Amino acid sequence: MDKLLKRYCQALEWALVGLLAVMVVLVFxxxxxRYAFNSGIT
Incomplete structure (x- = not known):
């Protein structure tokens, strides 16, 4: 059971890292x- 919980937490960490990376790319x-082409993501 402990091994399963550890794998779940590790998968959750990787998912959060991936989502944060996507957010950084979208904001950048x-x-x-906005500044180069005078239009943002709509």
Whole structure:
């Protein structure tokens, strides 16, 4: 049971890391689009 919980927490960590990376890319892209091309992500 302890091994299962450890794997679950590890998978959850990787999911959170992935989602945070996606958020960073989206925010960075939105800033670049807003200042370089005068239009954001809609």
């Amino acid at each position: 892209g939105n800033v670049v689009l």
